[in-house]
Amino acid sequence: MRIQPIWVGRVIAIVAAALLVIYPMVSDDIYYQNMIILSLVFAVGASGLNIISGFAGYVSLGQGAFIGLGGYTIGVLAGKMPDTNPWLWVPLAGVVASAVALVLGFVSLRSRGPSFVIITVAFLFLVQVIAINWVSLTNGTAGLTLPLPTWDRDIINWPFYYVLLGILAVQVLLTWWIRRTKLGMGLIAIREDETKAATIGINLPIEKIIAFMASAFMVGMAGAVYGYYLTFIDPRGMFSILISVQLVLSMLIGGKGTLWGPVVGAFLIEWLNEMANNDWGGGNARLFLFGGLLVGVVIFLPQGVLPAVQSALEWSRTRGKAGLVGARIGTGGSLASITDRVQLVDRAELPDRPILEVKNLRKHFGGVKAVDGASFAVPEGSITGLIGPNGSGKTTIFNLIDDTIRADAGEIWLDGKRIDGRPSWDRAHAGLGRTFQITRLFREMTVLENVVAVQRSFSIGQLGRIAVSGAEARAAEELLEYVGMRAFRDQKAHALSYGQQKLVELAQILMLDPKVILLDEPAGGINPVLIERMSEMIRELNSYGKTFLLVEHNMPFVLGLCDPIHVLARGRTMATGTPDEIQRDPAVIDAYLGDDFVVEEKVEA
Numbered sequence: 067m068r069i070q071p072i073w074v075g076r077v078i079a080i081v082a083a084a085l086l087v088i089y090p091m092v093s094d095d096i097y098y099q100n101m102i103i104l105s106l107v108f109a110v111g112a113s114g115l116n117i118i119s120g121f122a123g124y125v126s127l128g129q130g131a132f133i134g135l136g137g138y139t140i141g142v143l144a145g146k147m148p149d150t151n152p153w154l155w156v157p158l159a160g161v162v163a164s165a166v167a168l169v170l171g172f173v174s175l176r177s178r179g180p181s182f183v184i185i186t187v188a189f190l191f192l193v194q195v196i197a198i199n200w201v202s203l204t205n206g207t208a209g210l211t212l213p214l215p216t217w218d219r220d221i222i223n224w225p226f227y228y229v230l231l232g233i234l235a236v237q238v239l240l241t242w243w244i245r246r247t248k249l250g251m252g253l254i255a256i257r258e259d260e261t262k263a264a265t266i267g268i269n270l271p272i273e274k275i276i277a278f279m280a281s282a283f284m285v286g287m288a289g290a291v292y293g294y295y296l297t298f299i300d301p302r303g304m305f306s307i308l309i310s311v312q313l314v315l316s317m318l319i320g321g322k323g324t325l326w327g328p329v330v331g332a333f334l335i336e337w338l339n340e341m342a343n344n345d346w347g348g349g350n351a352r353l354f355l356f357g358g359l360l361v362g363v364v365i366f367l368p369q370g371v372l373p374a375v376q377s378a379l380e381w382s383r384t385r386g387k388a389g390l391v392g393a394r395i396g397t398g399g400s401l402a403s404i405t406d407r408v409q410l411v412d413r414a415e416l417p418d419r420p421i422l423e424v425k426n427l428r429k430h431f432g433g434v435k436a437v438d439g440a441s442f443a444v445p446e447g448s449i450t451g452l453i454g455p456n457g458s459g460k461t462t463i464f465n466l467i468d469d470t471i472r473a474d475a476g477e478i479w480l481d482g483k484r485i486d487g488r489p490s491w492d493r494a495h496a497g498l499g500r501t502f503q504i505t506r507l508f509r510e511m512t513v514l515e516n517v518v519a520v521q522r523s524f525s526i527g528q529l530g531r532i533a534v535s536g537a538e539a540r541a542a543e544e545l546l547e548y549v550g551m552r553a554f555r556d557q558k559a560h561a562l563s564y565g566q567q568k569l570v571e572l573a574q575i576l577m578l579d580p581k582v583i584l585l586d587e588p589a590g591g592i593n594p595v596l597i598e599r600m601s602e603m604i605r606e607l608n609s610y611g612k613t614f615l616l617v618e619h620n621m622p623f624v625l626g627l628c629d630p631i632h633v634l635a636r637g638r639t640m641a642t643g644t645p646d647e648i649q650r651d652p653a654v655i656d657a658y659l660g661d662d663f664v665v666e667e668k669v670e671a
């Protein structure tokens with residue numbers, strides 16, 4: 067029997083945890099106990115950071131602030147209420163850290179990438195400056211002295227050690243749980259492609275704010291224990307940027323986005339830190355070491371240690387095997403199997419009314435009038451085409467309809483309700499689904515996860531559900547079967563061909579069960595067999611009541627499928643009609659189709 071790598075990992079984790087539990091009982095070496103205590107604090111900090119940086123992709127150099135805030139919470143309260151047991155302030159420190167993390171959560175709604183990193187550094191310094199200047203509360207640069215431990219000197223470190231170990235255990239459990247829930251899936255989607263995540267119904271502000279608060283809670287508690295353990299805290303030590311750098315390094319070295327990576331990284335970095343202090347003179351040696359390591363990791367080990375080991379094991383396991391990636395796409399399942407998720411009706415029974423309307427839509431990019439007063443309607447139950455020359459504004463109109471870009475002016479109505487002004491995820495919940503001209507799957511997720519990541523509605527309770535399980539996972543598998551991609555369910559999306567990605571993106575959108583499906587060049591860049599399959603699926607879904615609006619340059623595809631067709635030129639609708647009318651409209655021939663096209667079509671007929 068082959069031993070699965072996951073079990074090897076679990077056994078190592080259990081043995082390591084057991085060794086940590088028994089260590090103070092078998093050794094009274096205070097030096098090593100101290101070292102482990104520091105490692106535990108950093109492990110909690112790095113693991114918390116992993117929730118916003120590893121999962122959600124927001125790298126923060128301000129994470130150390132939450133350790134400091136925890137320390138100051140216990141320091142201030144223990145000073146003001148000397149008769150209360152200081153341990154009671156530890157959970158409160160978590161609450162304080164989470165409340166302050168809310169601020170960073172709000173910042174993340176408006177900035178991302180390098181600018182976010184810079185803001186987090188400013189945030190750390192801001193907290194430090196407040197701690198220095200709010201002398202009446204913090205005693206400024208003179209620092210605060212905490213009560214000395216009152217227990218037996220023989221076990222002086224034990225309470226700190228075991229409470230921190232417990233906090234780390236809860237932190238790891240929290241991370242493990244988040245990764246499995248809808249919340250975790252949403253965070254990873256945000257990391258992979260935030261704009262796309264919003265279009266599949268992921269409520270960005272709420273999910274990010276929850277993540278930021280969750281990333282700081284246990285860290286604040288660990289900071290409080292750390293402060294109590296130090297018995298003296300001051301702003302320069304507690305809010306030093308080196309602590310934050312050490313946390314980021316721990317996460318990167320161990321492996322961001324993994325469960326154990328940040329923990330392993332924290333122990334490794336603390337050990338190096340001690341070596342730099344003891345053997346290489348501390349101070350500058352530490353800076354040199356951390357700086358060098360940061361550069362080295364980013365260049366040579368971008369994934370981190372644990373993922374690198376995992377990749378090596380995976381490589382040895384799959385060496386010489388033929389990949390699934392080149393396998394043929396399935397012939398597709400029947401529509402009957404997806405009725406649990408996708409509501410199907412007889413198209414003939416649908417009322418005669420527009421389901422989507424855009425009125426006087428406008429978007430200018432500087433001097434470029436990308437969309438300049440476009441108006442058209444999409445009748446319910448139709449496959450409506452939107453065609454026009456390159457640069458006529460088709461994709462921009464899609465972007466405006468789903469709020470990937472906010473319109474300058476105009477109205478958008480979906481199913482009788484005005485939706486412009488509402489954010490992307492809300493429009494998705496209202497019944498809008500959209501694919502992209504260049505497919506935008508979440509590359510690091512599996513095919514199945516890509517489909518399951520969709521959130522058809524929003525509730526806080528739903529975020530806590532296990533993502534890949536139950537009815538949701540079954541529905542996702544059925545949809546993948548329908549588009550012929552079930553065999554690829556466990557493949558990472560980045561390993562798929564372009565055509566395969568188009569099919570998975572269609573399954574993903576169907577998971578939303580939208581009232582209107584916007585398809586941006588569904589036949590673009592794929593082989594003729596797949597084009598045929600795509601048109602079959604669109605036709606079949608439409609016969610069961612699904613409405614489509616599609617942008618496409620492949621004229622036989624559009625003329626065979628769509629009715630009505632709107633023609634755009636210079637950001638405005640210049641003509642609307644049946645395929646026949648459009649083909650014969652001299653203005654359309656002149657602006658888009660060209661004389662050759664009409665001649666060819668007539669010969670064929």
Ligand SMILES: Nc1ncnc2c1ncn2[C@@H]1O[C@H](COP(=O)(O)OP(=O)(O)OP(=O)(O)O)[C@@H](O)[C@H]1O
Pocket residue numbers: 431434435436454455456457458459460461462463
């Ligand atoms: N983010 C942007 N910033 C500046 N200009 C833009 C932006 N997005 C689109 N444009 C411009 O707006 C115009 C319309 O672009 P759009 O992509 O909507 O055209 P399209 O009809 O979809 O073209 P194609 O058929 O080639 O995909 C183009 O001139 C384009 O350069």
